[in-house]
Amino acid sequence: MLRIPYDELVRTLVLAHRNLGYAPARAQESATLFAETTRDGVYTHGIARFPRLAKLVGNGCVKPEASPTFVSGFGALERWDGNYGPGNLNAWHSMGRAIALAAQHGIGCVAVRHTNHWMRAGTYGLQAAESGMMGLCFTNTMPNMAPWGGKQPVLGNNPLVIAVPRTNGAHFLVDLAMSQFSYGALDGYAARGEQLPVPGGFDKEGNISSDPKAILEARHPMPIGYWKGSALSMMLDVVAATLSFGQATCQIDEDPLKEAGVSQVFVAINPSALGDVSRIGDQIIASLHTESGSKARYPGEKLPAIRGENMEKGVPVDENIWEETRKIAGLA
Amino acid sequence: MLRIPYDELVRTLVLAHRNLGYAPARAQESATLFAETTRDGVYTHGIARFPRLAKLVGNGCVKPEASPTFVSGFGALERWDGNYGPGNLNAWHSMGRAIALAAQHGIGCVAVRHTNHWMRAGTYGLQAAESGMMGLCFTNTMPNMAPWGGKQPVLGNNPLVIAVPRTNGAHFLVDLAMSQFSYGALDGYAARGEQLPVPGGFDKEGNISSDPKAILEARHPMPIGYWKGSALSMMLDVVAATLSFGQATCQIDEDPLKEAGVSQVFVAINPSALGDVSRIGDQIIASLHTESGSKARYPGEKLPAIRGENMEKGVPVDENIWEETRKIAGLA
Numbered sequence: 001m002l003r004i005p006y007d008e009l010v011r012t013l014v015l016a017h018r019n020l021g022y023a024p025a026r027a028q029e030s031a032t033l034f035a036e037t038t039r040d041g042v043y044t045h046g047i048a049r050f051p052r053l054a055k056l057v058g059n060g061c062v063k064p065e066a067s068p069t070f071v072s073g074f075g076a077l078e079r080w081d082g083n084y085g086p087g088n089l090n091a092w093h094s095m096g097r098a099i100a101l102a103a104q105h106g107i108g109c110v111a112v113r114h115t116n117h118w119m120r121a122g123t124y125g126l127q128a129a130e131s132g133m134m135g136l137c138f139t140n141t142m143p144n145m146a147p148w149g150g151k152q153p154v155l156g157n158n159p160l161v162i163a164v165p166r167t168n169g170a171h172f173l174v175d176l177a178m179s180q181f182s183y184g185a186l187d188g189y190a191a192r193g194e195q196l197p198v199p200g201g202f203d204k205e206g207n208i209s210s211d212p213k214a215i216l217e218a219r220h221p222m223p224i225g226y227w228k229g230s231a232l233s234m235m236l237d238v239v240a241a242t243l244s245f246g247q248a249t250c251q252i253d254e255d256p257l258k259e260a261g262v263s264q265v266f267v268a269i270n271p272s273a274l275g276d277v278s279r280i281g282d283q284i285i286a287s288l289h290t291e292s293g294s295k296a297r298y299p300g301e302k303l304p305a306i307r308g309e310n311m312e313k314g315v316p317v318d319e320n321i322w323e324e325t326r327k328i329a330g331l332a
Numbered sequence: 333m334l335r336i337p338y339d340e341l342v343r344t345l346v347l348a349h350r351n352l353g354y355a356p357a358r359a360q361e362s363a364t365l366f367a368e369t370t371r372d373g374v375y376t377h378g379i380a381r382f383p384r385l386a387k388l389v390g391n392g393c394v395k396p397e398a399s400p401t402f403v404s405g406f407g408a409l410e411r412w413d414g415n416y417g418p419g420n421l422n423a424w425h426s427m428g429r430a431i432a433l434a435a436q437h438g439i440g441c442v443a444v445r446h447t448n449h450w451m452r453a454g455t456y457g458l459q460a461a462e463s464g465m466m467g468l469c470f471t472n473t474m475p476n477m478a479p480w481g482g483k484q485p486v487l488g489n490n491p492l493v494i495a496v497p498r499t500n501g502a503h504f505l506v507d508l509a510m511s512q513f514s515y516g517a518l519d520g521y522a523a524r525g526e527q528l529p530v531p532g533g534f535d536k537e538g539n540i541s542s543d544p545k546a547i548l549e550a551r552h553p554m555p556i557g558y559w560k561g562s563a564l565s566m567m568l569d570v571v572a573a574t575l576s577f578g579q580a581t582c583q584i585d586e587d588p589l590k591e592a593g594v595s596q597v598f599v600a601i602n603p604s605a606l607g608d609v610s611r612i613g614d615q616i617i618a619s620l621h622t623e624s625g626s627k628a629r630y631p632g633e634k635l636p637a638i639r640g641e642n643m644e645k646g647v648p649v650d651e652n653i654w655e656e657t658r659k660i661a662g663l664a
Contacts, residue, residue, distance in 0.1 A: 074605035076408045077438025106409025107441045109601060134571060147620055149627030154619045162567040164574065172570055174563040198558055225556025226530055231506045231631040234616065235494040238504055239466060241612045242496060242603055248612055250619030269441060271574055273406035280573045280580055284566065287486045287582030288479055295481030299563040 002322055003314030009035045013047065015329035020057045021064040026089060033088045037120040039315050041306035042175075044184030045120040047317055051324045052256070053086075053119075061260035062086055062116050068093050071113075071245075076105035079244055082115030084260060091118035091137075092127065095266045099131045102268035110266045113246025117141075117259060122175035125163030128268045129171035135163040136267040140237045142252045142259040145179050145221050148230035151206065153219055156249040157182060158236040163300075165271075166281055173300035178233035179221040183256075186212045186221065240265050334654055335646030341367045345379065347661035352389045353396040358421060365420045369452040371647050373638035374507075376516030377452040379649055383656045384588070385418075385451075393592040394418055394448050400425050403445075403577075408437035411576055414447025416592060423450035427459045427469060427598045434465055434600035442598045445578025449473075449591060454507035457495030460600045461503035467495040468599040472569045474584045474591040477511050477553055480562035483538065485551055488581040489514060490568040495632075497603075498613055505632035510565035511553040518544045518553065572597050 004012075013031035022030060038046030056062040066085030073079065078097065082090040094110045101108020118124065118139055128135025141156035157179040164172040181189070181200045189196055189212040199208045201215035201222045208222070209215055215222075223229030241248035246263035253259055271277045285298050310316065326332035336344075345363035354362060370378030388394040398417030405411065410429065414422040426442045433440020450456065450471055460467025473488035489511040496504040513521070513532045521528055521544040531540045533547035533554045540554070541547055555561030573580035578595035585591055603609045617630050642648065658664035 072606045073438070074602070075437035075439070077601065077605060079606045105407035105437055106405070107407070107439055107599075109439045111606070134575075147626070147628035149629070150620070150623050151626070152623040154622070154628075160564075162564070162571065164567065164570050172567060174567045176557075176560045176563065180557055180560070224558075224560045225508075225512055228508045228512070228556045230628070231508065232494070234620070234630060235496065235504060235506045238496050238613050238616055239494065241616070242609050243466075243601065243606065245606070245608055245610065245612070248616045248619075250616060267439075269409065269575065270406070273409055274404045274411045274443070274575065274577070276577055277574050278577065280577070281570050284570055284573070284580045284582060287580075288482070288566070290486070291482050291484040294479070294483070296479035296486075296562070297481070299567060 001316045002319055004317045004322065005314050006035060006039055006311055009038065009047065009315050009317070012325060012329050012331060013050065015331065016050065016325050019328055019330055020054055023065065026064070029092070030086055030088055033092065033119065033123055035315070037123060038317065039307055039310045040303055041310065042120045042122065043316065044182065044188060047325060048321050049119055051321065054328050055257055056116070056260070059257065061258060068112060068115070076101045076107055077109045078111070080110060080112040082112050084114055084116060087116035087118040087262070088123070090115040091124050091264060091266070094264065095124040095127050095135065095137060095268065098266040098268040099128060099133050102133055102270045106273045107267065107269045111240065111243035111264070112266070113244035113263050114261045115264055116262060118264065120175070121159040121161045122163070122173050124266060125161040125173050125175065126171060129163040129165040129173070132165050132270070132272060134165070134269040134271060135161065137161045137265060138236045138240060139264040140240045140249045140252070140262050142256065143249050143254045144183065144219065145223060145233065147234065148223060148227040151220065153254065154250055155230065155233045156237060157221065158233045158249070160236060164281060170304050171300055172281060172298060173303065176224070178223055178229045178236070180224050181212070181221060183221070186216050190216060333648045334651055336649045336654065337646050338367060338371055338643055341370065341379065341647050341649070344657060344661050344663065345382065347663065348382065348386070348657050351660055351662055352386055355397065358396070361424070362418055362420055365424065365451065365455055367647070369455060370649065371639055371642045372635055373642065374452045374454065375648065376514065376520060379657060380653050381451055383653065386660050387589055388448070388592070391589065393590060400444060400447070408433045408439055409441045410443070412442060412444045414444050416446055416448060419448035419450040419594070420455070422447040423456050423596060423598070424459065426596065427456040427467065427600065430598040430600040431460055431463045431465050434602040438605045439599065439601045443572065443575035443595070444598070445576035445595050446593045447596055448594060450596065452507070453491040453493045454495070454505050456598060457493040457505050457507065458503060461495040461497040461505070464497050464602070464604060466497070466601040466603055467493065469493045469597060470568045470572060471596040472572045472581045472584070472594050474588065475581050475586045476515065476551065477555060477565065479566065480555060480559040483552070485586065486582055487562065487565045488569060489553065490565045490581070492568060496613060502636050503632055504613060504630060505635065508556070510555055510561045510568070512556050513544070513553060515553070518548050522548060
């Protein structure tokens, strides 16, 4: 693992985006999102995903020049079309629009269809929190998880994000896929030759398994909470596809190199519009930290330290990924 | 288990509510909610909870005459105070208000503080769906679940509901506590002398367990998805307590007979305000049912059949619960 200075990471990613056909401002914006994700320690969804994005641009699934367009709206609720543009830029635009609606109406909701993989889900929760808003967002995905009671992967793992701002900037942030382990996480365990800490899916024979390779081979990860995560995942798909009038998971190609046209929902809530919101979050954190010897942390608690370390020592980047990115950037 | 005709169930519950000090219209409303919950097969949260409600009215935790009052609002976002009134009536009022806001703004959000246990969470999702709205609601609870990595129960199991209307009335409805098994479900397994189908918590020694009695004794149920449900539960508490400016789980009494003053959030979304929403939900259901031999069901799928059977044959009610309720009603 290399340690790349943050600024060099951004510069290299800007050049690479330019060579994929991104206009200058959009190259800067997307490069920054990729770099920030890696800087924040979400290694599976940062620069590690960039070579796949390059392939999706190459095969036409992601259109670098496309921006979201307004479809319909009513008060604080809007529907947009992502026009198969880059998922991270579309998502940033959509949460920005939800924040603007929340500033006007107290709460805002934007559903977007025909968009693409948004990379790190938590990005858009933090975007809301940095604006003093609570953020809630979710996406559907290609079919990659079987429903509880079935074997065919007709559900997505449909990541869900909830963020709540704290005045000190150390925001609450939960960012979780509806599978016990994301495919990115399973890839990571498999690459390191490790077993999962808890059962994470089923092998080809349908037995519950903690072996990431067996689960990846069977394409049968387990939903969080068994039947509960299965139900929750399906509901997120129903809401996202219905509100955006876009594709449901069952209509999306299950080849990761053809996954295109997902449906997403972005909600922002302006708590300060109601008056006092005070330090309730701090009290909850204090109650969590009362127990001596507890390893319990609030969601997002480790982020500032990881970010600080990576800004100081350089951002960890896999050697092969770095080489590939530099090639796309024309630097190697 | 007795089978009580639905109308007799309502009538008896109305009398029992009147004897607890509920005004006539409110007795009718609450009795109907209790009866509907039992009719729909959610036996843990219907009439089975009524004797506990009677105790909470008796000790002053639930005030039968109190109604919600408006605290502050901004556009589509409002904060109300439940004034320690009956949780089911407060919740019904709050989702009703969210539905009215959604009719006006496309989406509406109502946070309510100082309210009480809302009994069956799914009631308010169905309420939205019956109005053609998507419904999202959640509540915090008394501390009854340890965070992942800790042993002290500083989290609630904080039920979450998502409902999406279908034109045929067989709505999508997910209604789940953030613990793998609700205390109601654990009580049920323990009473029947059954083991849990999957690990559901920890025993007093901190070992993962499928024994409902051991988990109840240790008061240590497991969050869905281990660390994921732990994080999600905490976030629901943060959002509910912050938006309502009410109590967080850590501030609520952990004795079930003193649990009072919880915080809740109700969101309604009007999908038809955006134009076409079509039959996307039906397509998702069809994709789920394609696999031969699959036992996968959409959330809410079993409800119409259970409801139909109970209306036809009578609603199942435990003999002791029925006796207690009839006593409160002055009929025994």
